[in-house]
Amino acid sequence: MKKYNILFIVILFLSGCSKEFLDLEPTNKISANDLFATEDGIKAYMANLYYRAPVEDFNWAANPYGGGPFNFTGNIAGMYPIVWTDEAVNSEYDDIQLYGPWAFMGWWEHAYKLNKDINMLFSVIPDLDIDNEKKQLLYGEAYFLRAYNYFGLAKMYGGVPIITKIPDLNTQEELYVPRSTEKETWDFILATCDSAVINLDDGDGTKRRANKWIALALKSRAALHAASLAKYWDKAPLSGEAVDKKLVGGMTNEDAQRYYKACIDASYEIIKTGKFSLYGANPANPDEAATNYFHMFAYPDDAAEEVLFIRDYVTKEYGHMYQDWGQPNQTKGTWPHPGRFNPILDFVDAFESYSNPGHSSPIITTTDGNYSNYSGYNPSRNYLEFDNPLDIFADKDARLKASVILPMATFKGKSIIIQGGIIKTDGTPVIEAAGEETIDGITYHSFGSANPSLVSGFYPVIGTRSGFLIRKYLQEDFEPIYPPVAACVNDWIEFRYGEVLLNYMESVVESGQGDVSKAEEYLNDLRHRAGHTTNISLTLENVLRERRIELAFENKRIWDLTRRREYHKVFDNTYRHSLVPVLDLRTMKYLFVRSRVSRTHAWSYPTQWYYKIIPGISSNNLIQNPQY
């Protein structure tokens, strides 16, 4: 009898199931069909893709907590990419090496997730219920995002697997796509840019979604990167299986010329439309030049003629922390951790002065003019003395004071006090140490005040230790508040006309192709905007200096050093340097001491870091980059 019972139950179960039993639609998720059924749904999907695109903006930072380096708002003490270059140093940490092969910068997994969702977009566009023109624009944006994403991958990993459709999970070939060569990867990126350009139009005017000109600017940037790699890869040669199979390197001089040409053509297409120009192109004087240049980065929407593409920050829930970390101690509001971005002397030295155009003009602090002595204060040398510390920078390119807060410069209506020491009346120096002397009832403290909250320099961690603070991107009307974290909502300029001009002139001077006279004109246009009146000639040195100055802190330096294979030359047992303003109590004037940045060590860039480690080799069957 029992047997029958069991049989009955089994039959009941079997007959009780219909085929759709397992095909229930989830009730807490929107299906693809529903999402893409409305234009708002498509817009939401696109917003998500743009958000996840690898934009190296205010929230691009090494992320030790997992999740990739983009859109990162966690607390890593302001250790942002600018302080890993020869632009700046962090006031608290010197652990560039901590980020080693950049495991914290790993972008692999997230890039391929984004790639999958871009491929998904490609697969649904044909069936969307919208008119063909809109479909074409969506294709254009999808191509743009794909190119942007692969550019992010290629510059970190070299040749990568190219996956342009949603893989069939049942076929090995589609699941295990091998790495393409580095050359094929760059060709793919440039060809994808071309597809984007063909499909896109002038855009909706918001500068927040891809248009034809943004796609061209991406091509200009990517082609210059590829060209430089092809030309300079041999300056830091690597070996191993990835090199033998040309997964990294392996590009020729012909490739370099071809990529430079692609950069020239893409850049010139933007230039020749006449739709764009430099913001504040004709300043009356250097002061006006500085004001204009500063204003563009603080308020990008005001510079519509120069800005091509903006990364928009809207709400304090999805903001960034750049202004907080960069804020001088005196204007920190309720934010507890100011002053982390300290531009270094080596960067300040690189600026031209108006009286000596065409040359970097190092800060001269002594009568002997020797600027390569960083061994600190030496009473036997004759130091130049100044009533106002700003006087020593008086002749420098206006972009210096627009990008950097100089000692005793005015910011938010306050004089930002950056003082690193005193020379006592008996001649005893007290430099980068606490000390004071009272003269006629007035006490002079080595850091400007015994109260750390009244000054912005040289108190450990809260004050700059290089003698400078960042100014670019800091809005005068922004008040740091804490909590919440990441409440800054100023926008990031991702592409601007100035960079397009710089890409053009570098390609011309490197390859001998293109129009030399135009390139020279653009070089001087940029300098003219910065208040220069004397033209200089188109040389590689001039172009690279201009690029370093003009694009300062825009997160480009790290890639310029990488693509031109200069990182390991610039950082080869290298110390970074500071300029310490010292009040001489004997004369009540300021002198300056060129030093090594305190509490830092010599740093070298190992050449294997030019390519990052690829994660998951044991399961994805890929060939690893050299030396990992």
Place this chain on the structure above:
Amino acid sequence: MKHKILSLIILISLIVSSCELDNYDAPDAKFFGAIIDKETGDTIPQDLIDGSKIDYIELGYKNPQIQQLRFHVDGTFRNDLMFSGDYKIIPTRGNFFSPDTLNVYINKGENKIDFLVTPYCTIKNEDVRFELKDYKGKLWLLAYFKVIQHTTENIKELMLAIDENPNVGLRINTKYFKRPFKKMTDPDKELLLYISLEGLKEGTKYYIRIGALADIPEARYNWCKAIRVDPFSLPQP
């Protein structure tokens, strides 16, 4: 009460008996040896930081990862925490011509393997001599030495490094001087590097090494062995 204690004892014994201490074996093998110049039989000095490496792959897995081991400054190496098993081993990315990959079984206990290779170049300590010179108001250390070259490529750079640490080299130094060379050299030709003594402490003994870098991808410096001197008391001819 008795019941409670009894049940507690049963519970504890159950918990204890159901656990094994560990289900993985600890490393059981030691692997050590040196990188040796096959002509002279001397070990080849290395850099402590960014020096040559031994790549090794433990077989028996799908897609095994490359593991790495570094040399000591004197050219020896040691890893006391290896697992016995089949390995592919190759010293690579160094200051010598990489030998063929070794397919070896690492036994339990001690495994000594010496790699006999040809270095890219050699600087013999007996060829090194120092002088002190007073020039333009500064004291300079002059180092004369010879480089025996085994490559057909150029010597890219010469370097002198000085530090109080005997591991002095490319990254460990208080002062160094690098000179681009970019040509071939003759083993009998005496070469010169010089460095000012500014910033060094008088009466202190320092370690000095002289190195030559071959123009080969990822090559490391070939060094002489560290020489201990007080630079201020060197002969002044």
